[in-house]
Amino acid sequence: MITTTARYDLGAAAARGIVAGFLAAHPGKGRFVTAVAGPDSELAAVGRSLERQIFEETFGNNADVMAAEYGPYESSSLFFVVLDRKRGVPAGVARMIESRGRGAKTVDDAPRHIGVDVETILAVHGMTGQKVWDCATLAVPPEYRGGRSSLLVSSMIYRTFLVMGRRAGVRHAVGMLDRGAFRNLGMVGMPLEAVAGSEPFAYLGSAENRAVYVEFGRIEPAVREQAVRMRRAARPGVAALTPSGLRRLLVRRVAAQVATRIGTGKDVDEHIIVAE
Template sequence: MFLQAFGNTPEVMEQEYGHYQGRSRFVTVIDEEGGSALGVARLILPDATAPVKTLVDVAGEPWHLDVVNSLRAAGLSSRPVWDVASLAVDRRFRSGAAGAEVIVALCHGVHQYSLNCGVEGLVTVLDDRILRVVRAMGMPWTPMAGATSQYYLGSPASTPCVMVMSSVAESIRTRRPDLAPAVIDGIFRSIVLDPADLLPGRGGSLPRVPPCDQPDRPPVGRDRSAWKPPTHRRTGTLVSSPDPST
């Protein structure tokens, strides 16, 4: 997805996001027939050792933002803030009613999962075209204090943004009441949502249980067979793991 849109190869994606794997959570929309991910949003969580990727990136080239002041200006100083590090939709679903519903479902998933986890703010770097789209949807993403539009990871024009979670519902119900049932309440035309998929604790790796007739063996490479992401899914589809490098 990112290769086609911005020229980001799997190697670039691994370099940029690989070391955040343990702190990543994925919200996905999964096709009920093929089991493939139609859309994926990656959330990166902070930990005691490092901030989230967006805050690391905007403190350096080309923005050199004062992250502490940027969060303070948004009313998020010392508040729990997560990173919407990436959002991608299969190219077959980037237009038309089906594509629009996938995007709206991802927005709902990110919003509801973050609220359920007690997150008070989200940060991201958005391609300016995408920023216009999500703002037209009523999502109150705003540029960080001092941020300008700059080249970023293949996008010729991207802007660091912040969103205060407590303002989302009112903004959408006021500016786009037609989207509120989907984005806020999770009611869709063709996508079936299990609210349990967006509860805190979803999205982590489950321990691998070897078959009873085989001895324990150390995993080889990256084992995702037990990955259980928070997911929007269509009827009859099992939760599966998207590949974050796509």
Template sequence: MAAPLTMHFDVSGDLLAGARDCEAEVFLRWYGNSREQLAEEYGPYEDSSAFLCIADEHGDVLAAARLVAPGGASGLKTLTDVGREPWNVDGARSARAAGAELETLWDVATIGVRRQSADTARLSLALYHGIVNVCRANGMSGFVAVLDERVRRLLDSVGIVSRTLPGASAAPYLGSPSSTPVYVLRNYMFDQQRREFPDAYRLVTLGHGLDGIAVPGLDHFRYDRFTDADLARWQTGELADLPIMA
């Protein structure tokens, strides 16, 4: 039987170091990004970055995603980068035109699974489930990302269907030959996935079938750097948590 795996959010210490190592390994392999380049790109967002990761029983990180929460000094990386070449689009204006609430919009900055992992598909699906849990636990109204087209197709196939930010298009980006600035609105995503991708909804959104991966309760996905007032406002207003239906 495979060693049990555990999901963690907003990690620190050895798990954080392992998540960074995982990110660096994956992005060097796929896009040729060095650790120095990653530090230059994501350093301005460290104050609002949180890593989601999956580790084995020895604490070795096999898969990781970097999320950037709203409210940081540098904003969201996707909305900053879309304002530069090759897009030159006002990120905040574009997101608002798409119907996004900037105060509760997150950034899925990086996501990856180590090459030596025996079950990359399952680990990828588990990371997607973790992102859904972060969404639910923190009143996230949606997220933005710059997605390599290969990754975008994978997400589309499990019902996490993204749309291109207004004014943007596919273009080379940080070693990717074709990446697109996209957005996903939470309400639409859950509803569409439940109707059109029922199997993926059960697996990715509900987490049914992620055998061998221990997923903590929803409270463990709370971003502790938010204030109680932030969370209360989101959870009692229009962004109250959607019912999750089996």
């Protein structure tokens, strides 16, 4: 692997300028748009800086740590950068690292944490040369995690992963998920498997991290099925009369909405733009 020099400290003014230029070139309706950007794009620099900001605040991973960890994978990275048209700022970012198994950061890093070598990981999950996407990072600022916008920003990132992965012919997906991300993805029906049957472990500042695998073709139908289950489970009943029952009802309704967006692309697909 060749380490590519990339900046993780792009200033706010520079980021706003890049975002403004992209939005001016791609006018449209809707508050949010997802830009799909390659590693050499200016928008990738916006995405990296947002990665560093959120990862430093959450896990203590500063620019030096980010460069050391992700530098070897820059040339094979693809960024999904959600932009807020109203405020002119990035609202979320995810990084996909493309490989054929070896060369995915999750596959490279997992052995020293789970005690299973790369060859076994690849064999267990049938990764025998087809295209693999490593969902290496996902970062959303705090102001987009609460209320309606957080659901839409996260949904756009996950849906973009499905749309672009299908176009690219992805067969397998892997990733490192902290406790919250693992719980949230399970809630929307993502059919996750522990890599080689592994248990949670500490990783890059996350005390409870999981290495996960999923067969790409199973994701979309599984999420759609979960949307149906959550809609049924969210129907009002006697249990909703209690505070805990009402909370469960609301959580299921939210999960149904998110799973529907991710699984069908409703109100999302038209806001995905591949940056030139």
